[in-house]
Each structure stands twice: as structure tokens, then as C-alpha cells.
Amino acid sequence: MSQISTKPASGMRDFLPREAALRKRVFALIEEVYQSYGFQPLETPTMENLSTLMGKYGEEGDQLLFKVMKRGNKLQKALKKDAPTEVDLADMGLRYDLTVPLARIVAQYQNELPRYFKRFQIAPVWRADRPQRGRFREFYQCDVDVIGSTSMTVEVEVASAICEVLERLEFKNFRIHLNHRLLLNAMMEAAGVAADLQNDALVAIDKLDKIGLDGVKKELAERGISEDSTATLLPLLGLAEEVEGNEALLTALADRVGELESGKKALSELGDLLRFAATTPAAPYLKIDPYLARGLSYYTGPIFEIRSDDFSGSLGGGGRYDGLIGMFTRQSLPACGFSLGLERVLMLLAERDALAEPAPDVDVLVTLWRDDFTPNSLRLAGELRAAGLRVDLYPDADKYGKQFKYADERNVPFVAILAENELEQGIVSIKDMKRGDQAEVPRTEVADWIKARQA
Amino acid sequence: MSQISTKPASGMRDFLPREAALRKRVFALIEEVYQSYGFQPLETPTMENLSTLMGKYGEEGDQLLFKVMKRGNKLQKALKKDAPTEVDLADMGLRYDLTVPLARIVAQYQNELPRYFKRFQIAPVWRADRPQRGRFREFYQCDVDVIGSTSMTVEVEVASAICEVLERLEFKNFRIHLNHRLLLNAMMEAAGVAADLQNDALVAIDKLDKIGLDGVKKELAERGISEDSTATLLPLLGLAEEVEGNEALLTALADRVGELESGKKALSELGDLLRFAATTPAAPYLKIDPYLARGLSYYTGPIFEIRSDDFSGSLGGGGRYDGLIGMFTRQSLPACGFSLGLERVLMLLAERDALAEPAPDVDVLVTLWRDDFTPNSLRLAGELRAAGLRVDLYPDADKYGKQFKYADERNVPFVAILAENELEQGIVSIKDMKRGDQAEVPRTEVADWIKARQA
Structure with a gap:
């Protein structure tokens, strides 16, 4: 037998006891907080039928799925085809996220689930991305979702649980940026961006952090948004820089887009959300940010994202997505969820932990x-x-x-x-x-x- | 889009909240007990390079590995071959057990691990078996292993931890059947079974539970063991039915095989083990059983298996295997481990739980x-x-x-x-x-x- 590499496979990680223990501690703490909010655990299989996964994550997602090869005769039969494709040769795929499995569960067990289904799942997902520093092919996601209610109490409870998790992990200086999908629509409508260009515009706006304001301007132009529209849109999106405080901001936005149907609904829901949140652990962290876009086109209501001055990028995000969960039943089911950037959180904790004396695991x-x-x-x-x-x-x-x-x-x-x-x-x-x-x-x-x- | 099945893939399971919560509770309890014995957590990736896994589980094991297809150009290139094999088309495989990954870890990180490495791992493994009642393609294993010592204290601590886990899970009427690989060798030697037939004979003896005494006799004959040898061997193996109590049994065995080198070593180690165990939670459960074979040929010392009158089959087993862990380094490293039949345990607990009132997960x-x-x-x-x-x-x-x-x-x-x-x-x-x-x-x-x- 020739010498075999004993490194983990490309993009995979081994966790020796000290790191494994930290991960377990953090998972347990998150679970404890989520359970105190009435969320229930759910476990879905590592592998799903390929037909469950394909076509759910766009063309790039299809390519990034790890596909599990058919076995025995079925594989032999597939190989006899003229030009067998991946789908001929594979029958299952590794879980790519926790949302599609949740949608499958809701479709399969709808009669067994309570009227409001509040579930959390902390589990690995797999993506065949090119591995690079800080990006792995196996990584944990940590999702909470509430299915079945359109009430803003759901947004508040989800945001509140997240804030409590971060507080218990001793994160400081973080904010939950808050926006509403319909407010973005209203601002674009007010700026004269045609409905069929609004998704394109969102993609450009979403890149603000990466490409800066000039980059966004350029990309909006490239995507066919007129100079006039951009000139109206950007000051609306940037209102938070001029108006101090959530309430004043909502008032300023009402002046500008409150008459539009989408604007009215968005501002009313955001107003409820902030009012409901006032007595919860989320209150000090919520910050309306009309710029927040969160590229994913499936959001339908409030959207949020955790940011901090202590590091760039986000610690997670979420929002309301009333169309997605019914993908397998073609039923529209109200839903709101949040995905914590668990690997990010763990990395920051490990850095902090490295400075501290390690906690003994034996007395x-x-x-x-x-x-x-x-x-x-x-x-x-x-x-x-x-x-x-x-x-x-x-x-x-x-x-x-x-x-x-x-x-x-x-x-x-x-x-x-x-x-x-x-x-x-x-x-x-x-x-x-x-x-x-x-x-x-x-x-x-x-x-x-x-x-x-x-x- | 045509209607897609929302069932889990073949051989996979969904765990809705009640069952998921039970699993989490049991895992947490096991971890707590193992940590109180100084075992440390280890996490290894779901996928390993195919070269790490192939050839480690025999020919049948190679076939039962779930193989992950290569992607992009590498796949296209492999498909252009004349008659591409599974190994051409796949580059990774799903974890088949927790032992080979442990051996890889020990080889890769030997300088970072403590002198005695005591690790536990509770994690899923995957096998492409034909699914049937009670047999799944994704199932959890729960392993503890101690690497680095030849002392019988290790056996005692491992057995003691297992007994404490089962006691805390309120299992009753279980026993730990105990034997020694060298004692089996000595008995076979005493019965005149040639060295090169001893592994074959072990395979037959291991089937006692399934095929009964007559079946074992027949199979021994088929495997070329002489009638004389069988006539001497079976009463030795069956000594536990005639001699009451571990000590008396050891004495009776010493009379028969104590002069053989392997018998002497085995009886001395078993004697130590029982003496050391006397004050531990394992004491009331240990029962010497010369019949216990545990087919796996890699055991080198004491072997054990949990059985109960309350159900057929075993709740797990283990033993000393001083050759295996060094497979990637070609170093001999002493090791002793135990694998709890976690899915079996969970099934029995779920049955018991189904009779009881479910514990609320919200107050x-x-x-x-x-x-x-x-x-x-x-x-x-x-x-x-x-x-x-x-x-x-x-x-x-x-x-x-x-x-x-x-x-x-x-x-x-x-x-x-x-x-x-x-x-x-x-x-x-x-x-x-x-x-x-x-x-x-x-x-x-x-x-x-x-x-x-x-x-």
C-alpha cells in the first residue's frame, strides 16, 4: 500500500478536542436560547434525492451540489448511455442548505405539525465551492424559522432570540439592520424604476458593501436604470445617514413613499415591528437601514442582517419569505426565518478564545x-x-x-x-x-x- | 415542474421535533458521562478522500461506500475513459465508520495529541445497504477509544463508562459479556485447530446466536475443522454453562489452557480486569463468556459485548485492537474502544417513551x-x-x-x-x-x- 495522505479532504476540516468542545458549547448555548423561545429541533437527512435539490438554487447551485453516485446495476446502466450526465450517474445529493429540506418536511408532514411550526436546526451543509481561506466545503448552518403566521410578533421573537444568543456569546457593538422588501419596491417605484428592472436594481444595491456607492451607480446604469431614477433612488436609500433614529426615519420615509401601496404596508409593518420589539432584548439593536437589500429574491416582507463595527461583513440575516416554504405543495405559507452565520461566529469566538486561557475539560x-x-x-x-x-x-x-x-x-x-x-x-x-x-x-x-x- | 416526492431518500429518516429532542437528550447524557471519564470530543468530516476509505472494510465494504462524484472537468475527463470505474468517477466517500477517521487523525496530528488520547465521537455514518426494517443507510455511531496504553485500567474505564450510560438511561438486566482474543486462540490451540484455520473457526463460533450450536458444528466442519477438534473445542467454549461465577470460570479455564502462552496472558489480563473493575460501576455487569467471538479479526486482547434478556442481539461491543490505529503510519499503537449500538438504544428508548407521557418542550x-x-x-x-x-x-x-x-x-x-x-x-x-x-x-x-x- 502506497503512502496515503492523512490530511482531511479538500475543503474539509478536522476538529481536535479543544475546537470540537468550543463548537459543542456554542451549539448547546444556541439551542438553549432557541428552546426558551419555543423553537423545536428538527433533523433531516444528510442526503436528499437529487430531484429534491436540483433547480432550487439556480444554475450555479446545481453545479455546487455534491452528488452521490448511483451504485451497482443502476450505475452500470447509466454508464452505458451515450453521453451520461451527472443526473444520469447520481441519484442523491448532499444537503445544500436547511431551507429546502424544511420545505420538504412541511409538505410531507403537514398534518402532524402544529399550526405554527417553529423549528431550529443546527447542521452541516455541503457546497462544492473552490476552497479558500475561511471558505469550506462542509460548514454548519444555524436556522430558525416560524411557519404559519403573518404577525410581526414572529419577526420580533426571531430577532429577539438572535440578540439573546449574541449577548450570551458576549458579542458587543452589533446591530440588526432592518428593512422591508416592499419599502425597497416603493422607493424604486418612487424613483421610476420599472417593475421588471427592480430585481436587477436590488442586485446592484446589495453590492454596496463590496463595490461602494460609485460601483452601485455604475452597476445600476449597466443594468438599464436611468440616470434620473438613480438620482432619485440613492438619496432615498441613503436617508438613514441624514435622519437620526428609527422613528424619525420612518416619518421621513412616510413623507416620500407613504402614499404608495407598497410603501404604506412596509412602513406600517416596520412600525409594528419596532413597537412590539420595544420591551424585548432586540430593542437596543434594531436599526432601520433603507439600503439593506439582501439579494435573495424570495423575501417578501421585513428583512434583517447582523452587522458590527468589530468586523466586516455580516453575522447572519433573514426575513419574511411567504412564498418559498410551499415550493413542494404549491401552497403559499407565511414564513419568517433567520440564519446565523455560525462558522463566522465560531471563528470570532475561537480568536477570542485563543487569547484566553483554555477552559479545562477535565477537573x-x-x-x-x-x-x-x-x-x-x-x-x-x-x-x-x-x-x-x-x-x-x-x-x-x-x-x-x-x-x-x-x-x-x-x-x-x-x-x-x-x-x-x-x-x-x-x-x-x-x-x-x-x-x-x-x-x-x-x-x-x-x-x-x-x-x-x-x- | 412535476410533482416531486417529499419523502426522505431511501434508507434515510426525518426526525420531527419529539424524536429529534429524544435523540438530543440521549446524546447529551452520553457525552456528559464520557466527559466525566475524561474522554474528549473529536469531529471529523462527513466526506473523506476515497483513498482513505477504500480497502479498509473488505470488498463488501468498498461496495457499500457512498461515493461522491467528481465535478466539472475532472468528471468529464473520467467519463472519456473507455470503461470508467467507480474510482475513476468519484473522489470522495461518505464516512463508513468512526475508526478509520480516528486512525487518520492519529497519524496526522500525532504531535498535537496527548500521550493517552481518549476520544468520544457521536456522529452519523453511511452505508449503501439495502434498506429494511430497522436498518438504515444513515445512522449514528457512538464510539469511545483510548489510544496509547496497554493497561487493563483502560478496559475497565471504558466498560465502566458504558455501564454508567446504560444505568442513566435506565436500562436494566443487561450484562457485559467478556472474553479475550488470546483465550479463544488458546482454546483452539488446545483443541488442535491449526493456526491458519483459527480465523475461519472464529467466524463460525461468532454465529452461535444466529445459527445455534448445531449450526456452528456444521459450519466448523465445512470450514475444515476436524470432528475431534470440534469435540474438544465446544465444551471449552461452553464452560460458562457449567461453572458458576467469573472467578471459578477463570480457574477452570486455567486448568485447561493456563499452560499455553496465549492462555496464560489472556487469563492474567482477564483476572486483572475483573480485579480492577471490582469497585467500579461495571462490576455487577461483567460476565466471562468463552463463547464470545466478535467476528472482527482485528481484536488482539479483551473483547466485550452488551447483551440483555429484554431483547435479542447486542447493544454494542468493543475490545482491544493494538494493530488497527496505526494503519496509516504502520506503527503499532495500543488501543481499546467501545461502540455503543446507538440506534438500537434509541429505538428501545423511543418504545419506552411512547408508553410514557411525552415531556413538554415548552413550559x-x-x-x-x-x-x-x-x-x-x-x-x-x-x-x-x-x-x-x-x-x-x-x-x-x-x-x-x-x-x-x-x-x-x-x-x-x-x-x-x-x-x-x-x-x-x-x-x-x-x-x-x-x-x-x-x-x-x-x-x-x-x-x-x-x-x-x-x-
Whole structure:
């Protein structure tokens, strides 16, 4: 057998214990917050039938799907075709996002789901993008969605849960930029952008962060928006720079587009949303931003996106999309969701974590003095576990130096020593690895002693 | 677009909230126990390079690997070959177990891992088996392994952790059948089975549960084991039926194979193991069973398997395999591991759970009396969440009948009502959905009142 590379496959990552533990901690915290808002867990398979996935993410998305090859006779049969295509050769694909599977679930189990279905899912998705720094082919998404209500309470609860997650993760200086799909339409209508050009215009506007104002102007022109329209549109989009505060901004927008049907509806919903949010954890973070476009054309109502001065780009976003969830039933189902940029969040936390002292994942290492002391050490380990401590046991009778070195490698804060002296006296010697001191503690008090030092 | 099936792909499962929540609870409990034994989490990618996986699971395993198709030019190039094979067309495969990825990790990161690497991993694996009742193409495995020590403390800790997991999941009447690979070798040697036939004989012995004693006899004969050898071997394997208790059994075995080198080592290690285990949670469950073979030929030391009278088959098994982990480095690394039959465990728990009342995943539903009461209801929901309750909010102003019906669908035990009367008096009316009664509770005491009733 020739030497095989032991690196992970291209675009994939291994998570060794320290990083894996951080990920688990963050996932658990997010789940706890979402569950406190009444969201329920959902698990869908890694692989979906290719027919479920194809055509849902545009032409580029179809190409970026990882496709799983047919097997046995079916593959042989497909290979006998003249010019077999990917769809001939493959029958399944790896999950590309969490939204299409949700839509499938809603169609398949509609009679089993409650009237309002509030689900969260934290799960990996796969995309055959060219791997590059910070972009992976396997990455986690973290979605919450509420299906079944058109009420703005849904937007408020979703935004509030997100803010609570970020607060608990000790993010500061973030904002939730808030806009409304119909407000964008109204502004474009007011600027005389023809209906069939509005989606094109949105795509250009969405690039503001990347290409700047001049870039947007240029791209609008290229997409056939007249100079006059652009001259009216840009000051509307930029209103937030001139008018301070959400309420004043809504008033200013009402002056300009409040008479248009779409403008009226958008401003009324945004007004409700802000009023409802006033007593929730989302209140201090919401910021109306008429510029926010969020390219995806499936949004139908309020849209939001998390930004911060502490880093460029977004930490996630979402909004109302009343048409999408019914894709498999051709039913229109109101829905609002939010996708947290989980890998982004984890990266920022890992950077912060790297500066801090790592949290130990074991409380105490029980050493092994001599082979014939093995039952004693095992018994002590059992006692400490029963008292709620996380306990590692050094498996071999070895020089204490090696045992301490291992404790160091494992980042264990306390080491318990149980040799003849300790056994005779009914005590345990405990070395505090951080302080460097050693104490003799009565055997029955060891767990409490360690817990007291941890506190 | 033609009607697309919304069922999960063949052999895959959707887990709606109730089942997903059970799975999450069980995973969390297992993780907690394993962490209390000092095991560390590890996460490896879903997809591995095909070269990492091929040839590791035998010919049948190679066929059961789900293979991910190459993309773009690489696929086109492969298709131009005369008779392209699966390996020409695919570059990655889905994880088939958790052991080969662990071996890859150990090879890749050997300098970063502690001297003893104790890892657990609970993760899905994929096999292109023909789907049938209870057999799925995507299923979770739950592995713990300790790498780096030949000490029997490792076996004891692994078995002890498993017993604690099963106890915490309230399994009863289970046993850990225990044997030693070298003891099997010694018994075969004593019975005159030639060394090159011993693996064949093991495969036959391993089928005892499926084909019975007569079946084993027949298969041993078919595999070229002489009648004499079988006549000597079977009573040795069946000694546990004649000799009561582990110690007596070890003595009886020592009489018969204790002089053989392999028998001596096996009996000494099993003796240590039982002596070390005496004070641990594993003690009451360990049962020496000379018949236990566990077909996999890579075991080198003690082997174990969980069985119970409450169901047929095994709940998992493991053992020492000192050759396997070094497969990518051609280094021999001592290792001992255990794989819990997680899907089996979950199935049994779901059956038990189905008999019990489902645990609610929300503590209280806050109703919405009228549109203009939305901020009040949102504020109450926030107060209750801040007090540690899981709170769902009914999003639309609707007849109370519908709101109660939703509470019922969601299995919410308490419903909070906040209308004019309540708001004026500073109270909340709380309906206990199980008892059917309703109480007026001062606003500041609502959370405590609910918690008291929950207790």
C-alpha cells in the first residue's frame, strides 16, 4: 500500500478536542436560547434525492451540489448511455442548505405539525465551492424559522432570540439592520424604476458593501436604470445617514413613499415591528437601514442582517419569505426565518478564545502510584465522579514526572496522588497545577475541596 | 415542474421535533458521562478522500461506500475513459465508520495529541445497504477509544463508562459479556485447530446466536475443522454453562489452557480486569463468556459485548485492537474502544417513551388577547424567559379556543392569559392544562408559581 495522505479532504476540516468542545458549547448555548423561545429541533437527512435539490438554487447551485453516485446495476446502466450526465450517474445529493429540506418536511408532514411550526436546526451543509481561506466545503448552518403566521410578533421573537444568543456569546457593538422588501419596491417605484428592472436594481444595491456607492451607480446604469431614477433612488436609500433614529426615519420615509401601496404596508409593518420589539432584548439593536437589500429574491416582507463595527461583513440575516416554504405543495405559507452565520461566529469566538486561557475539560487527574495500587486509584476516580467531577485516570504506573507532564498536556487543573502514605492516613494529596502548591486533604473532602478552589 | 416526492431518500429518516429532542437528550447524557471519564470530543468530516476509505472494510465494504462524484472537468475527463470505474468517477466517500477517521487523525496530528488520547465521537455514518426494517443507510455511531496504553485500567474505564450510560438511561438486566482474543486462540490451540484455520473457526463460533450450536458444528466442519477438534473445542467454549461465577470460570479455564502462552496472558489480563473493575460501576455487569467471538479479526486482547434478556442481539461491543490505529503510519499503537449500538438504544428508548407521557418542550404559552395587547404579551413572555422558563407566544390575536388547541398540539402544560382585567389588577391568569383549573397569580410570581407546579 502506497503512502496515503492523512490530511482531511479538500475543503474539509478536522476538529481536535479543544475546537470540537468550543463548537459543542456554542451549539448547546444556541439551542438553549432557541428552546426558551419555543423553537423545536428538527433533523433531516444528510442526503436528499437529487430531484429534491436540483433547480432550487439556480444554475450555479446545481453545479455546487455534491452528488452521490448511483451504485451497482443502476450505475452500470447509466454508464452505458451515450453521453451520461451527472443526473444520469447520481441519484442523491448532499444537503445544500436547511431551507429546502424544511420545505420538504412541511409538505410531507403537514398534518402532524402544529399550526405554527417553529423549528431550529443546527447542521452541516455541503457546497462544492473552490476552497479558500475561511471558505469550506462542509460548514454548519444555524436556522430558525416560524411557519404559519403573518404577525410581526414572529419577526420580533426571531430577532429577539438572535440578540439573546449574541449577548450570551458576549458579542458587543452589533446591530440588526432592518428593512422591508416592499419599502425597497416603493422607493424604486418612487424613483421610476420599472417593475421588471427592480430585481436587477436590488442586485446592484446589495453590492454596496463590496463595490461602494460609485460601483452601485455604475452597476445600476449597466443594468438599464436611468440616470434620473438613480438620482432619485440613492438619496432615498441613503436617508438613514441624514435622519437620526428609527422613528424619525420612518416619518421621513412616510413623507416620500407613504402614499404608495407598497410603501404604506412596509412602513406600517416596520412600525409594528419596532413597537412590539420595544420591551424585548432586540430593542437596543434594531436599526432601520433603507439600503439593506439582501439579494435573495424570495423575501417578501421585513428583512434583517447582523452587522458590527468589530468586523466586516455580516453575522447572519433573514426575513419574511411567504412564498418559498410551499415550493413542494404549491401552497403559499407565511414564513419568517433567520440564519446565523455560525462558522463566522465560531471563528470570532475561537480568536477570542485563543487569547484566553483554555477552559479545562477535565477537573482532576488521578495518578497511579504502583501497579498494585490500580484498584485504589480506580476507586478514588469513581468516588470523585460520583461527586460530580470530571476525572481522568493515568492508566500506567509511571514516574510522577510523566504523570504531571500528561496533566499539563491535558490542561488538567488538579492532580490527585494516592500512595502508601495517603492510603494509610485516609487522605489524598492534591496538587494545584496552576498555583503549584500541594495539599493533603481528607479523602471524603476531596471533591468539595477541588470545587471550592474552582469557584 | 412535476410533482416531486417529499419523502426522505431511501434508507434515510426525518426526525420531527419529539424524536429529534429524544435523540438530543440521549446524546447529551452520553457525552456528559464520557466527559466525566475524561474522554474528549473529536469531529471529523462527513466526506473523506476515497483513498482513505477504500480497502479498509473488505470488498463488501468498498461496495457499500457512498461515493461522491467528481465535478466539472475532472468528471468529464473520467467519463472519456473507455470503461470508467467507480474510482475513476468519484473522489470522495461518505464516512463508513468512526475508526478509520480516528486512525487518520492519529497519524496526522500525532504531535498535537496527548500521550493517552481518549476520544468520544457521536456522529452519523453511511452505508449503501439495502434498506429494511430497522436498518438504515444513515445512522449514528457512538464510539469511545483510548489510544496509547496497554493497561487493563483502560478496559475497565471504558466498560465502566458504558455501564454508567446504560444505568442513566435506565436500562436494566443487561450484562457485559467478556472474553479475550488470546483465550479463544488458546482454546483452539488446545483443541488442535491449526493456526491458519483459527480465523475461519472464529467466524463460525461468532454465529452461535444466529445459527445455534448445531449450526456452528456444521459450519466448523465445512470450514475444515476436524470432528475431534470440534469435540474438544465446544465444551471449552461452553464452560460458562457449567461453572458458576467469573472467578471459578477463570480457574477452570486455567486448568485447561493456563499452560499455553496465549492462555496464560489472556487469563492474567482477564483476572486483572475483573480485579480492577471490582469497585467500579461495571462490576455487577461483567460476565466471562468463552463463547464470545466478535467476528472482527482485528481484536488482539479483551473483547466485550452488551447483551440483555429484554431483547435479542447486542447493544454494542468493543475490545482491544493494538494493530488497527496505526494503519496509516504502520506503527503499532495500543488501543481499546467501545461502540455503543446507538440506534438500537434509541429505538428501545423511543418504545419506552411512547408508553410514557411525552415531556413538554415548552413550559408555558403566552396567549394574545387582542392586537393592541401584543406588546404586553411580548413583555410577559420576556419576563418569564428571563426567569428561566421556556416560553412560546401565540403570534396572532385569535379566539382563545384556537389558542388552547395550539397549546394542546404543542403539549404545553401551562397557558398564560393577559387581558384587560389581568393587566389592570397586575395579575396573570394561568390555566393548568393537565388539571384543567385556572388561577389568578400576581404578575411577579408567575414563574415561581409555574415552577412550583412543575416540581
